[in-house]
Amino acid sequence: MIPAERQKKILTLLKSQEVVSISELVDLLNVSHMTIRRDIEKLESIGKVNSVSGGVQLTQTLHSELSHDVKITQFSLEKEKIGQIASNAIIPNATIYLDAGTTALEIAHQISQRNDLLVITNDFAIAAYLMAHSVNDIYHTGGKVDRENQSTVGSKVADFLLSMNIDIAFVSTSSWNMKGLSTPNEDKVVVKQAIAKASKSVYLISDASKYGKVATFHALDIESIDTIITDSTLPETVRLELKEKGIEVLSA
CATH class of the missing domain: 3.40.50.1360 (Rossmann fold)
Incomplete structure (x- = not known):
């Protein structure tokens, strides 16, 4: 599976659950931890996802600021x-x-x-x-x-x-x-x-x-x-x- 396909699958998975662990992605996509981390770094660089402790989540959109x-x-x-x-x-x-x-x-x-x-x-x-x-x-x-x-x-x-x-x-x-x-x-x-x-x-x-x-x-x-x-x-x-x-x- 090429990187673009893996990254698309990561985004699709995150639409159905708030946080996905690195280990879960490794098992699901059958690739190494390093490969998953590279995919996440790529998605982070374009503002699609953000790393959290032990996993990844979709970027949250801020529409207004608090007073x-x-x-x-x-x-x-x-x-x-x-x-x-x-x-x-x-x-x-x-x-x-x-x-x-x-x-x-x-x-x-x-x-x-x-x-x-x-x-x-x-x-x-x-x-x-x-x-x-x-x-x-x-x-x-x-x-x-x-x-x-x-x-x-x-x-x-x-x-x-x-x-x-x-x-x-x-x-x-x-x-x-x-x-x-x-x-x-x-x-x-x-x-x-x-x-x-x-x-x-x-x-x-x-x-x-x-x-x-x-x-x-x-x-x-x-x-x-x-x-x-x-x-x-x-x-x-x-x-x-x-x-x-x-x-x-x-x-x-």
Whole structure:
């Protein structure tokens, strides 16, 4: 059986059951573990499936994002630990970007006692927190207001970011896989692309629940990311594949 036929059978099987184990695919298709893993890597690269612990599942489609008020109640412990690791990666006297989101807000909490940073953000909650609790210099990007996410988006944000020289960008997302970051909001695409161009180092900050989801608009290739800070539940197969792409993974 040629690879395309095997991959078609894998997709057909996944339509009838949520997760299929590697061992089950090996037995069903009568090939080696290595062959199955190559098939899965191919399907992952085109955004069809995602690895999970011991197996594979279809990519989940994200049609809309949760509001800031809902996000702040979810995975709070994981976000706090991600914020701690991220803050430790910030060199002295750095210019940093904190993307909109509640995970980036945790980084703001962690750096509030520092006095050597210049912080750029498009997030109103982050800017407000740092204004009240920090002496670091703060720049807000301005731009079109996204009420649900309490942030700004669009080309005005991108133009501002491209005018800056940024040491480290901490980028958030609601959906990513081996193909890259995606979003249901088209106005966020230019922001993600601009920050990747404007920054020396790009860190993806994301709890593992965001992995394996894909939204309508592709924002960044996974190769645009230098380091991913996540939690311990990200599957080992995903970590290994990221390492092969030269992307460092740090776990809370």
